[in-house]
Amino acid sequence: MQLNKLNKKEMEQLFTAILNLKNMEECYQLFEDLCTVGEVKSIAQRLEVARMLEEGCTYSQIESETGASTATISRVKRCLHYGTNGYKLALKRLKEENV
Structure with missing residues (x-):
């Protein structure tokens, strides 16, 4: 998978959301909702x-x-x-x- 294939609005939104998480608990919360x-x-x-x-x-x-x-x-x-x-x-x- 090439990086340029990931430069879509939705991907940038996802990555920005992840980068804005403050701590481990917030990561658990997002990933439990986001993924199986x-x-x-x-x-x-x-x-x-x-x-x-x-x-x-x-x-x-x-x-x-x-x-x-x-x-x-x-x-x-x-x-x-x-x-x-x-x-x-x-x-x-x-x-x-x-x-």
């Missing part, structure tokens, strides 16, 4: 897969610890190598916050 539990878990799982890939974990370790399919792991790996560096930026910021 499965969708939120899937997004969180992808970020964890990215973190583990960046740490050098094997597919089998990642699959065992996260329950992610090899297809999901491959997709995240592709994004880490050929994407827009969104995962890397998010992981860097999380590391800086010690999360």
